[in-house]
Structure formats: structure tokens, C-alpha cells
Amino acid sequence: MDGTTQPDARTRLLQAALRLVRMKGWAATSVDELCLAAGITKGSFFHHFKTKEALGVAAATHWGRSTTAMFAAAPYHAPADPAERVVAYIDFRAALLGEDLAACTCFAGTLVQETWASSPAMREACGDAITGHAATLEADIEAARPPGADWDAASLALFTQTVLQGAFVLAKATGTIETARGQVAHLRRYVGMLLQGER
Amino acid sequence: MDGTTQPDARTRLLQAALRLVRMKGWAATSVDELCLAAGITKGSFFHHFKTKEALGVAAATHWGRSTTAMFAAAPYHAPADPAERVVAYIDFRAALLGEDLAACTCFAGTLVQETWASSPAMREACGDAITGHAATLEADIEAARPPGADWDAASLALFTQTVLQGAFVLAKATGTIETARGQVAHLRRYVGMLLQGER
Numbered sequence: 001m002d003g004t005t006q007p008d009a010r011t012r013l014l015q016a017a018l019r020l021v022r023m024k025g026w027a028a029t030s031v032d033e034l035c036l037a038a039g040i041t042k043g044s045f046f047h048h049f050k051t052k053e054a055l056g057v058a059a060a061t062h063w064g065r066s067t068t069a070m071f072a073a074a075p076y077h078a079p080a081d082p083a084e085r086v087v088a089y090i091d092f093r094a095a096l097l098g099e100d101l102a103a104c105t106c107f108a109g110t111l112v113q114e115t116w117a118s119s120p121a122m123r124e125a126c127g128d129a130i131t132g133h134a135a136t137l138e139a140d141i142e143a144a145r146p147p148g149a150d151w152d153a154a155s156l157a158l159f160t161q162t163v164l165q166g167a168f169v170l171a172k173a174t175g176t177i178e179t180a181r182g183q184v185a186h187l188r189r190y191v192g193m194l195l196q197g198e199r
Numbered sequence: 200m201d202g203t204t205q206p207d208a209r210t211r212l213l214q215a216a217l218r219l220v221r222m223k224g225w226a227a228t229s230v231d232e233l234c235l236a237a238g239i240t241k242g243s244f245f246h247h248f249k250t251k252e253a254l255g256v257a258a259a260t261h262w263g264r265s266t267t268a269m270f271a272a273a274p275y276h277a278p279a280d281p282a283e284r285v286v287a288y289i290d291f292r293a294a295l296l297g298e299d300l301a302a303c304t305c306f307a308g309t310l311v312q313e314t315w316a317s318s319p320a321m322r323e324a325c326g327d328a329i330t331g332h333a334a335t336l337e338a339d340i341e342a343a344r345p346p347g348a349d350w351d352a353a354s355l356a357l358f359t360q361t362v363l364q365g366a367f368v369l370a371k372a373t374g375t376i377e378t379a380r381g382q383v384a385h386l387r388r389y390v391g392m393l394l395q396g397e398r
Contacts, residue, residue: 025313027226102316109368110312114224116371117301127372151388155381158369162382166365169308170357172315173326182354183361189350190389 010048012038017059022105026056026114056111057125063107064129071136083144083195089137090188093164097171097180104177106130109165134161144195156194163187209247211237216258221304225255225313255310256324262306263328270335282343282394288336289387292363296370296379303376305329308364333360343394355393362386 007015016037020029031052035045049055076088097104112126134157142153164187167180206214215236219228230251234244248254275287296303311325333356341352363386366379 023316025224025226027224028313028317105312108372112371113304113309113312113368114227116374117222118227123371123374127374130369130372151385156385158378159382159385162362162365162369162385164365165368166361166363169312169364169368170329170361172311172322173307173329175315175322175326179357183358186350186355186358186361186389190385190392193389193392 009038009040009044013040013045013048013055014059014062017055018063018107021059021110022107023102026111053119053122056115056119056122060108060111060122060125060129064125064132067129067133068136071133081144082140085140086137086144086195087188087192089140090160090184090191093160094181094184094188097167097177097184099177101171101175101177104171104180105168106165109168130161130165131158134158141195146194146196149194151194156191160187160191208237208239208243212239212244212247212254213258213261216254217262217306220258220309221306222301225310252318252321255314255318255321259307259310259321259324259328263324263331266328266332267335270332280343281339284339285336285343285394286387286391288339289359289383289390292359293380293383293387296366296376296383298376300370300374300376303370303379304367305364308367329360329364330357333357340394345393345395348393350393355390359386359390 006012013034016034017029020033020037031042031045034055035042038045045055049058074092076092077085079085079088108126108129112123112130115122115126135154137157137160138153141156145151145153163183167183170183171177171180173179205211212233215233216228219232219236230241230244233251233254234241237244244254248257273291275284275291278284278287307325307328311322311329314321314325334353336356336359337352340355344350344352362382366382369382370376370379372378
């Protein structure tokens with residue numbers, strides 16, 4: 001393998017964790033499989049991470065950082081109107097659903113559903129990734145919030161993540177991403193109604 | 200143990216599966232733990248179920264049937280107006296959230312998120328449980344649907360499950376059921392808006 005053209009071993013392990021966990025969950029993903037997928041030895045794994053849990057925490061943090069960079073550079077920030085930016089975010093998420101059920105998954109949502117009771121460290125890292133992403137929407141929602149509305153911007157920002165997480169589960173349950181698309185359309189309609197008639 | 204006062208071995212295994220999987224997921228729950236929790240031998244396990252997967256399929260079906268009976272007997276069917284019945288269903292789900300994060304989990308949603316790619320049989324059993332429950336709301340939603348609405352009853356019925364599944368994940372991610380309550384309140388507001396001003 002050529003170290004000048006591929007990520008380092010630690011990054012390959014993080015990428016392997018994201019890919020395998022989104023496909024089959026955390027507990028079903030073994031350290032041996034992670035090493036095989038990353039092209040490293042078990043000794044190298046434990047050089048980079050003392051435990052599988054430490055990899056899980058690092059992968060949730062890596063997931064949060066890499067998705068933050070991707071969303072920061074996305075075109076939904078372009079409209080001048082804050083309500084339009086929020087709706088454009090939802091349209092962007094709908095476009096991201098793509099055609100691959102494995103990619104129709106949140107790494108942090110899957111990991112936390114399995115490990116919330118057993119690993120405070122993984123729970124916290126997943127929570128930070130999910131709530132940190134939701135928080136990036138708050139300023140636009142607050143700016144578009146009608147005066148006197150009986151909901152707050154932080155809660156509606158979280159609701160976008162609630163619907164996406166649920167849509168990922170429903171896509172698996174029904175075996176088709178079309179289900180997720182239909183569910184995100186409800187989110188778009190609701191947010192549009194709350195932000196006063198935005199489409 | 201007294202066979203006249205507790206469920207039979209098969210039922211105890213199904214109940215143990217529901218409890219353990221809602222706490223820590225499917226892959227992390229071993230056959231040994233299931234036997235210990237059900238108070239049976241490994242020989243008895245494989246007498247009742249040929250494989251762990253067969254137990255998973257049976258548990259998803261058992262989950263669907265037992266929740267169907269509970270919801271059929273619940274008080275939200277009482278109002279004469281179909282829109283009020285749909286809103287009462289959401290209020291009932293909010294009340295069910297309770298205080299226990301482990302119970303703030305859908306067995307089928309957790310199982311399908313882990314096994315959709317590896318087990319068509321478990322995926323289908325989970326899908327049937329989730330979509331079958333959603334379908335029980337369709338007639339009331341259709342009866343309350345304003346003429347010419349740009350959404351269909353089946354899709355909105357599924358949306359109730361999407362928000363609940365997502366709210367379960369967000370409760371874990373934030374470490375508190377209050378998050379789920381706030382998210383179900385958004386579902387109630389949206390459904391009320393669509394069904395023309397029902398509160």
C-alpha cells in the first residue's frame with residue numbers, strides 16, 4: 001500500500017467504523033473486521049485505540065466533524081431569507097438520501113441506540129454529533145420564527161434530526177428509500193407551515 | 200419455578216428478547232444471556248428456536264401482536280370525531296413515554312436498524328410490526344383528511360411512527376426522555392394543523 005495516496009491507519013480505521021456500523025451496527029462489527037477493512041494489523045489497532053469503545057468515541061467525533069465540514073460548504077446557505085435557508089436545508093437532506101439504503105443511516109444515531117446504556121462516553125460523543133449539527137440550524141430558525149410562536153428554535157432544529165433519524169429506520173423497515181423521501185416531505189411541509197408559508 | 204404462575208419457556212424467551220434488545224440491541228444480546236434471563240437451558244432454547252434469528256423473527260411478531268392488543272384496548276378510540284381520535288393517539292403515545300429510557304425504545308425499530316442488511320426474515324417481521332401498527336391509524340386520518348389535501352393518509356400514518364422512532368433515538372442521544380416529549384409535541388402540532396385546527 002502506498003502511504004502517499006491513502007489516509008493514515010487511524011483515519012482508515014475511523015472510515016471503516018463508519019462504513020461497517022452504518023451497514024450492520026456496532027456490536028456486530030468486530031475488531032477483526034475493522035482491521036481487515038482498514039488493512040491494518042490488530043497490533044496497529046490497539047496502538048491507535050486502547051479499546052473498541054475508544055474507537056467508537058473517536059468515530060462519533062470524526063463523524064460530527066466531517067459532516068459539519070460537508071454541511072458548512074453545502075449550497076443551502078445561499079438564500080438571503082432565513083426561512084428559505086431552513087427549507088433549502090431540508091431539500092438538501094432529501095437529495096442526500098440517494099439510492100443506497102446503507103448510506104440512509106446516521107452513524108451516531110445507530111451507535112447511540114445500541115450503546116446508550118453501556119457506554120456513557122459513546123453516548124455523549126453521539127449526542128454531541130447530533131445536537132451539534134441541529135444547533136447549526138437554530139439561528140436561521142430563530143430569525144424566521146414568527147413573533148409569539150408557541151415553539152422554540154432549538155426544539156424545531158432538533159425536530160429536523162428526529163424526522164431524519166426516524167425516516168432512516170422506516171426506510172429499513174419498509175426496504176425502500178422512497179419511504180424516507182415521503183417522510184422528509186412531511187418535515188418540509190411542517191417547517192414551511194411554521195415559518196409562515198415558505199415553500 | 201411454578202409453571203402455573205409464569206409464562207411457558209417460549210414466552211419467557213420472547214419476553215427476555217424484547218427486554219434485552221430494547222436495552223442494548225440485538226447483536227450485543229447473546230443466546231446465553233437470553234437463556235439466563237428466561238431461566239432455561241441452552242438445550243431448551245434450541246428446542247424452541249432453531250437459530251437466534253428464528254427467535255428474532257418470532258419476537259418481532261410477538262411485539263407486533265402484543266402492542267396491537269394493548270393499543271386496541273386503549274382509550275384514544277373513544278372520541279366521536281376521527282381527528283380527535285388521531286390527536287388522542289398522539290397524546291397516548293406521549294403518556295407512554297414514561298420515565299424509563301430503556302422503555303423509550305421500539306423493539307422492532309432497534310432490531311431492523313441492526314439487521315436489515317443481514318436478515319431478510321427479521322427485516323420483514325420488523326417492517327410488518329411497524330407498518331401494521333401505522334395502518335391502524337389510516338381510517339381515522341382518511342376520515343379527517345380535508346378534501347384536496349396534498350398528502351395521503353397512509354403517509355401521515357407512517358409519519359407518526361417516523362417521529363416516534365426518531366424521538367426514541369434523540370432521547371438516547373440527549374440522555375433524557377424530555378427530548379422525546381418535546382419532539383412528540385411537534386408531531387401533535389403538525390397533525391393538528393393538517394386535520395384543520397384540531398388541538
